[in-house]
Amino acid sequence: MGYEAVIGLEIHVQLSCTTKMFCDCPNRPGDDPNTNICPICLWLPGAVPRFSLETLEKATLACLALNCDVQPRSAFDQKVYYYPDLPKGFQLSQHHMPLARGGWIDIMDEDGKPKNLRLHHVHMEEDVAKLVHETEGRTPISLVDFNRAGTPLIEIVTEPDMRSPHDAMAFLKVLRTQLRYTGCAECSMDQGTMRCDANISLRPLGSDQLNTKVEVKNMNSIQHVGNAIAYEIKRQAESLKNNEPIMLHTRLWDPEKGITTAMRAKFEGPCVPDPAVTQILVTDEWLRKMASKLPEMPHRKVSRFVRQYGLAHDEAAQMSSERELSEYFEAVVKFGASPRTVANWIATQLLPAVKEHGHEFATSPVTARRFSGLITMLEKDEINSNSARSVLNKLFETAKSPEEIVDQFGFRQVSDTGALRGIVDQVISENMSAVENYKNGNKKSIGFLVGQAMKLSQGKANPKRLQEILRESLA
Ligand SMILES: [Zn+2]
Numbered sequence: 001m002g003y004e005a006v007i008g009l010e011i012h013v014q015l016s017c018t019t020k021m022f023c024d025c026p027n028r029p030g031d032d033p034n035t036n037i038c039p040i041c042l043w044l045p046g047a048v049p050r051f052s053l054e055t056l057e058k059a060t061l062a063c064l065a066l067n068c069d070v071q072p073r074s075a076f077d078q079k080v081y082y083y084p085d086l087p088k089g090f091q092l093s094q095h096h097m098p099l100a101r102g103g104w105i106d107i108m109d110e111d112g113k114p115k116n117l118r119l120h121h122v123h124m125e126e127d128v129a130k131l132v133h134e135t136e137g138r139t140p141i142s143l144v145d146f147n148r149a150g151t152p153l154i155e156i157v158t159e160p161d162m163r164s165p166h167d168a169m170a171f172l173k174v175l176r177t178q179l180r181y182t183g184c185a186e187c188s189m190d191q192g193t194m195r196c197d198a199n200i201s202l203r204p205l206g207s208d209q210l211n212t213k214v215e216v217k218n219m220n221s222i223q224h225v226g227n228a229i230a231y232e233i234k235r236q237a238e239s240l241k242n243n244e245p246i247m248l249h250t251r252l253w254d255p256e257k258g259i260t261t262a263m264r265a266k267f268e269g270p271c272v273p274d275p276a277v278t279q280i281l282v283t284d285e286w287l288r289k290m291a292s293k294l295p296e297m298p299h300r301k302v303s304r305f306v307r308q309y310g311l312a313h314d315e316a317a318q319m320s321s322e323r324e325l326s327e328y329f330e331a332v333v334k335f336g337a338s339p340r341t342v343a344n345w346i347a348t349q350l351l352p353a354v355k356e357h358g359h360e361f362a363t364s365p366v367t368a369r370r371f372s373g374l375i376t377m378l379e380k381d382e383i384n385s386n387s388a389r390s391v392l393n394k395l396f397e398t399a400k401s402p403e404e405i406v407d408q409f410g411f412r413q414v415s416d417t418g419a420l421r422g423i424v425d426q427v428i429s430e431n432m433s434a435v436e437n438y439k440n441g442n443k444k445s446i447g448f449l450v451g452q453a454m455k456l457s458q459g460k461a462n463p464k465r466l467q468e469i470l471r472e473s474l475a
Contacts (some may be wrong), residue, residue, distance in 0.1 A: 002205040003240065005233045006213075007162035007198060008120075009171065009225075012153050013185045014127070014193040015058040021126045021152040022049030022092070022277070029130070029148040041150035043088035051076075051277050055124065055152040058184035059099055060282070060290045062154055063122050065182045065297060066175070068103030070287055076124075076277045080269030084144060085129040094123035095271035099154075099280070105178070106299065107170035117171050118159040127151040160199065160210065165226035165233075172196060172222045177298050181323045189221050196225055200232045202240060215250045216260055228253040232260055301326055309339035319343050324361060328368055335372030342375055349392055357396040366395045374402040386459045387411040415462040417469065420453075423461065424469050427453045438474055446470060 017027050023040035039047040063070050075097040078090035103119035129149040133142050156175070162168050176187040176194065187194040201213040216232055219225045231253075236246055251260035296304070298320045305316035305326075319329045325346070332342045350371065354364045374395070378388045383406055394405045406412055414420060427449055428435055434452075438445040446467065453466050 003202040004205050006160045006201045008160035009158045010197045011156045012195040015152040017054045017152050020150040021055050033145040037146045059154050061182045061184045063100035065178045066103040068100035070100045074099045075279045076274040077271040078274045085131050093125040098123035105174050110166050117161045120157045122156050125153045165229040169226040202236045212246045218252045315343045331368035332372045337372045337375035384413050413462045414460050423453050
């Protein structure tokens with residue numbers, strides 16, 4: 001019998017707020033252990049949480065970006081359990097009245113067709129402290145770092161609409177892009193600012209039943225999520241074939257071995273309404289104000305880039321993949337360079353160069369003005385693409401403008417017919433056999449001759465003019 005997979009995701013996203021969720025401590029979990037703490041986030045008895053407006057604003061922006069219905073009234077519950085990273089015995093979360101319900105994301109399925117994936121709800125939640133396991137001499141010890149305790153999270157819970165590892169991975173990529181666009185979260189799985197659990201079950205193809213699901217945790221990259229789901233589908237199909245029942249339980253992904261293993265069940269207590277944090281009331285007017293803060297979202301930007309700049313869909317998608325990149329692209333174009341050349345050079349030359357020179361895009365010294373200057377010289381045939389690549393590398397090493405670099409290093413392209421003819425004559429006299437081949441009908445020899453001439457010009461000749469003159473001379 002054929003099976004199909006039914007997959008839902010639960011994603012925790014850390015909001016990039018200045019402070020924690022219920023106190024004024026800095027929201028910087030990576031600082032030296034236990035430096036960003038106070039009685040409230042140490043959860044000392046008697047401390048009273050004060051809900052931060054910034055958390056509500058960022059969480060709301062995220063919900064709007066995901067097309068959710070933000071609820072007029074939401075509230076916090078105490079999710080009761082005890083663990084050393086949660087000494088107060090409960091986590092403030094929204095169980096009964098989440099911030100937002102519904103919502104959706106569009107992805108492309110394996111066949112390149114659009115597919116709509118629904119969200120169930122989005123709720124806010126405080127993060128717990130972090131356990132650090134070390135050894136003191138030969139004794140294993142566990143330490144608790146409270147920097148993370150009380151930092152603001154949203155949890156995004158999807159409907160079980162995904163059918164394959166591809167769906168889940170595409171969902172996470174689109175989710176990440178959209179949330180990053182709002183500026184409310186970094187969404188880095190390897191930094192732990194986005195964490196994903198997957199619920200997976202199988203059912204006979206064509207049925208619409210929901211069978212017992214298995215939860216998989218501990219995936220540190222989008223690729224891991226795909227691999228873990230693929231493994232889990234295979235494992236469950238095997239069990240069903242052997243008539244072994246699927247039990248509701250949690251498994252951990254082991255990326256080294258490429259398998260999931262069953263983990264000990266965690267006690268989950270009840271969720272009871274929290275008496276200390278007041279209910280959150282959201283007015284339509286406030287929601288409209290939040291909606292006006294949303295930037296142009298990526299799918300709209302892609303269509304606009306196609307329409308306004310004549311980019312191909314793939315180019316537009318690439319230039320819109322990060323908000324910062326899309327703004328850079330538009331800034332370069334505003335300086336006058338032509339959009340398709342700019343898109344092509346950003347994708348194939350600039351981005352790799354930024355990486356190679358050890359920069360992040362945000363810290364790259366190649367500003368829009370400098371990059372535009374470079375592309376403009378290329379388009380005016382003042383330099384050829386070889387030289388443009390060299391100039392680009394120099395932009396990382398000096399603060400000079402591309403024009404100054406071109407003059408200083410003699411990159412200016414030689415298009416002067418007289419000078420090029422001299423070079424062509426020399427190449428012809430030194431490569432008689434290639435010339436013979438060309439004249440005997442091997443048209444490919446022209447490429448070799450152009451190459452020789454480029455070499456002779458130390459890379460500065462205008463290759464198009466060079467080829468024209470070569471053809472004339474050999475005609
Ligand atoms: Zn605090």
